[in-house]
Amino acid sequence: TTAGGAHENGLKSGIVKAVRNYLTVHNLVPRGVAIAAEDVREGLVVLLAVKIPQPQFQGQTKERLNNSEVTPVIDAIVRSALENALNANRTAGDAIGARVVLASRARSASRAAAQQVQRKGAVSHRLNLPGKLADCSSTDPSECELFIVEGDSAGGSAKQGRDRAFQAILPLRGKVLNTEQASTAKVLTNKELSDLVSALGCGTGKSFDPAKLRYHKVCLLTDADSDGNHICTLLLTFFYRHLPELIRGGFVYIAQPPLYRVDVGKEVHWARDDAAKERLLTRVNGKRERVQVTRFKGLGEMNPGTLKETTLDPARRALLRVAIADEAGTDQAIQTLMGRDVAPRFTFIMERAAKVEEVDI
Numbered sequence: 001t002t003a004g005g006a007h008e009n010g011l012k013s014g015i016v017k018a019v020r021n022y023l024t025v026h027n028l029v030p031r032g033v034a035i036a037a038e039d040v041r042e043g044l045v046v047l048l049a050v051k052i053p054q055p056q057f058q059g060q061t062k063e064r065l066n067n068s069e070v071t072p073v074i075d076a077i078v079r080s081a082l083e084n085a086l087n088a089n090r091t092a093g094d095a096i097g098a099r100v101v102l103a104s105r106a107r108s109a110s111r112a113a114a115q116q117v118q119r120k121g122a123v124s125h126r127l128n129l130p131g132k133l134a135d136c137s138s139t140d141p142s143e144c145e146l147f148i149v150e151g152d153s154a155g156g157s158a159k160q161g162r163d164r165a166f167q168a169i170l171p172l173r174g175k176v177l178n179t180e181q182a183s184t185a186k187v188l189t190n191k192e193l194s195d196l197v198s199a200l201g202c203g204t205g206k207s208f209d210p211a212k213l214r215y216h217k218v219c220l221l222t223d224a225d226s227d228g229n230h231i232c233t234l235l236l237t238f239f240y241r242h243l244p245e246l247i248r249g250g251f252v253y254i255a256q257p258p259l260y261r262v263d264v265g266k267e268v269h270w271a272r273d274d275a276a277k278e279r280l281l282t283r284v285n286g287k288r289e290r291v292q293v294t295r296f297k298g299l300g301e302m303n304p305g306t307l308k309e310t311t312l313d314p315a316r317r318a319l320l321r322v323a324i325a326d327e328a329g330t331d332q333a334i335q336t337l338m339g340r341d342v343a344p345r346f347t348f349i350m351e352r353a354a355k356v357e358e359v360d361i
Helices: 005-023 037-041 070-088 090-123 152-159 184-189 193-201 226-243 244-248 276-283 304-312 327-338 342-355
Strands: 145-150 167-172 217-221 252-253 260-265 267-271 289-294 319-321
Touching: 005 037, 005 070, 005 090, 037 090, 070 090, 145 152, 145 193, 145 226, 152 167, 152 304, 167 193, 167 217, 184 193, 217 226, 226 244, 226 252, 226 327, 260 276, 276 289, 327 342
Parallel strands: 145 167, 145 217, 217 252
Antiparallel strands: 252 319, 260 267, 260 289
């Protein structure tokens, strides 16, 4: 399986437990050194073959094994066999231990260097903003807005339609990383998300400082269709897991671009979704004017003037402020819908499938 899965998880955990136990029993870990799982696995190459009845895979390409019952079995087998092998060959075991300790020290040194760079960068963060960010001229966070826009094409229209005085535009290229399924290291090294964090200026995790937030309105601007909603959900997952303070502080918003343009004679109306379009058509039903409905394929189809009129102009736009009404429920929903485990998501979908009247695919 190209993306690993339950069998790989069991292998990794078994190896880590066996090596850690060996290091502890033989007192091979120097004072002040903390051994992480990645230290044990660094440089490791393993060929793993597992045969199980009724395998369950993620995706049509069978890229990931989802049989969770496999994990503890492989964990126990690998842990026991590897511990016995290390104790039977102390020379090799001690050499592996020394290599793991070296990896831990290298990781700590790398992290310290990165923190030093972050401290230096905080002083001159305006000089280190991502190149694709079209920043605003104002430096007052309370009046500044950042629009995180899906795609370069829409980003170009947004840059032309914005008010440069207080509105900044950050286009995102490609699919946004699902941070619920990614390690912290992968999130921090993701180009699009690191650019976003740099633009915000407030840092993440232990380095988070709300006083350094450069925009008090952070607006997610994606296509009004199902694809856009998916990207918006991925971004919300990132904010919830890595910048929850911005949501709790009321700084995160969702822009409401139209999905439809409805021309009634010489009048132009905009509809956010199918329901809004149907309400509008019902309202104008019976009028003599010609009615024409146009569906936007994406933000990139809108010219700068249209995007400004419908989505960017504070006097005419609508913004939804993101809030967390139920912490436990929100956390569980994100785990179920965005997490690695497919089974709860499948159950969630099947329990609600009968209630779905129309699916936008």
